[in-house]
Amino acid sequence: xxxxxxxxxxxxxxxxxxxxxxxxxxxxxxxxxxxxxxxxxxxxxxxxxxxxxxxxxxxxxxxxxxxxxxxxxxxxxxxxxxxxxx
Numbered sequence: 122x123x124x125x126x127x128x129x130x131x132x133x134x135x136x137x138x139x140x141x142x143x144x145x146x147x148x149x150x151x152x153x154x155x156x157x158x159x160x161x162x163x164x165x166x167x168x169x170x171x172x173x174x175x176x177x178x179x180x181x182x183x184x185x186x187x188x189x190x191x192x193x194x195x196x197x198x199x200x201x202x203x204x205x206x207x
Contacts, residue, residue, distance in 0.1 A: 149162070149196065150162055
């Protein structure tokens with residue numbers, strides 16, 4: 122029986138990881154302080170924002186929805202957006 126290592130087990134240097142992600146599209150959250158904490162919103166990543174103040178979270182999410190449909194030249198993702206508030 123041949124042992125096959127899963128691809129998740131392969132190691133990657135920090136330098137290689139940085140080079141892979143340095144050309145990833147990024148979008149502002151609208152908050153310089155939040156951008157500095159999470160390095161902006163990056164294309165292809167999943168983000169979960171939560172908190173007690175629903176008005177602040179709704180404002181953040183609505184801003185992100187608008188920004189993500191903007192053209193890349195305007196620092197958007199030229200993407201579609203779906204917002205589900207359950």
